[in-house]
Amino acid sequence: MRIKALAAIALAAMVINATGCAQNGDSGKTESGQSAAEQTVKEDNSTGNTQSSGEEDQILTKGPHGEQGVNADTITLSDEQKNAIKEGKFKVALCMHYGGNDWATAQINAIKDTCAELNMEVVAVTDANFSAEKQVSDIETVMALKPDAIISIPTDITATADAYKRAIDSGIKVVFMDNAMKDMEGGKDYVSCVSADSYGNGVAAARLLGEKLNGKGKVGMVYYDADFFVTNQRDAGFRDTLKKEFPDIEIVAEQGFTDENGCNEQADAILTQFPDIDGIYASWDIPMEGILSSVRAAGKEGKIALVAIDLGNNIALEIAKGTVVGVGAQMPYDQGVAETKLAALSLIGESTPAYVVCPAMKVDKENVLDAYKAVYHVDAPSWLLEADK
Template structure:
């Protein structure tokens, strides 16, 4: 009972910008508020026009927009299927550019920037920060502060106050909570600092008025990919379960909608026999154990992002159920290894480094007075055992580490 109470108390805090969506390096052990219901049913952005130029979720909205019924065939092709927090059509990050003259103008400005994360201790934040800092460096923009709210809205409000004392020209940030941080972000905007958001925007904010633009992954497209991976693995027929984030949050809503719609429309002979929610990503082993106990007929499970998938895998291993397939979203290091080994079918990946490049480029747009699109997205990427090494490089912009190469070699045996 204490575990459930703790989990419910954490629910508001967990309504974070889930572009990071659980690629957290550490997670809580508080229990999950699991509930079951039956159901039938990120290429790199260019910061310039030449190789020598600068290089790299919203509870305000709640519901997500549907893509067309033919969207499944397009996932992973580079076409953006998601819409923005306020229903905006996405501009691909690859369409952003700066001329050499614009870059020189930015360099001459002596500008400063700050970065405020909802949580900084995960693979997604690390890669996104790298994309931001690399691009700001090439633009001659000094980063004067980087903060980590550790999922706490009140800490982020304090962080924003600290940042404002440094008077940065631009702020790139992901709100921990769209409502409780809105006033703090408005104070930042009122002080004249230009804001570019990651994934999530504060309640009541409008692009071009309160902020410059919002950059996100194609979360709808990633949900489509996760569904197609399981559909293909099952040969279009079987019984599956869904472990989902049971909080009304924009980007995770998009993922879930896309997954369920794709299964229903593309794989009508696949039945969702169990759908269980969580509020604590660190307790998804408990959720998965309950699912396979109540529904031993489950043949595959979709998990909302990588950390819940790790928990589900732990439960399946403890139960000796290596016959159940898994798919998820977000290429964290742990799931990358499991995909390479063949223990996870695959996932839809974000491109956080590219997101960071796009955000820094949009910050430059604002300093130049250049018109910026309201909503920018990087494409979804399909990752499976065949392309996991290539995908790792695409996501993190580094060579695959030795441990991943070794795992891939072992997975081929």
């Protein structure tokens, strides 16, 4: 088989990004011997829903199959569970859709850190560079390493489905990031799907833009033109919130993209057609970098309100400088921690929720330093502190 041949070649050539994992630290809050699902039900019953008290902790996104999102903060490990996980000395592999951005780096760091705390070995980290064919090969490759669990974000839920099914059928526990196969069920076929509150992040971006424009104006959207669940949710949250809460703001232009690094072209098209546009939204931070470049070239920096999703380093800097209004921020480090805990719980026979969500965070110049620490679990770097003065 061609796939098996590719897998053999890749296994020989791949540089395994492995972590020797010591038994140190605490991976979460201590609870008394309950499964994650039981703890979640307890939380749900005590509050009436899966939302925390603050508005930003509310879960607005439904799962890929319409599941109610469970707050990632409820996924905890008891001391007994931690000990069982450590004694298992489990192996984990990461199969990323793309590893070249700040979101992916934070996820990988969180998974490695949490694995280290739980005496789990990370045996491989792969990067498909948005290629479904490459990801299929990556999955076949890491299967040869016999991991107990794979944590992965699918590049294409149709093209990669068979590869994930082979991994699951071989006994490997699979935790999905952000998206899951249409014909698979969380808690049965795969362990769980963990995502940001993508719809909620779109809501946050719309509110930032609406407030900046005082509820009136004409705006454009630069969106990811693909059937990709999380970005579709973000864009829907943005559109719906403008329509509902800011009816005097009109979306006059929508430009789709498939290459995140070329979005100056989409921005140029919007600026050419609507030179007096008041604001532009982007589906995530890297496309916004291209939009900002185009806005600057047109001499309109500071005159057009810009919002996006994701607090990447470059966009955090622009928010601090005041050139970007703000973003709806994902919590990639927290997401990676939750994914690892869910994989570990499944490996000791515990039941887990089918869909787990990290709440959205609204970020602007007022809270960018605190937001940076919340998103990445490190203090704001000196360059961000300097820009925020």
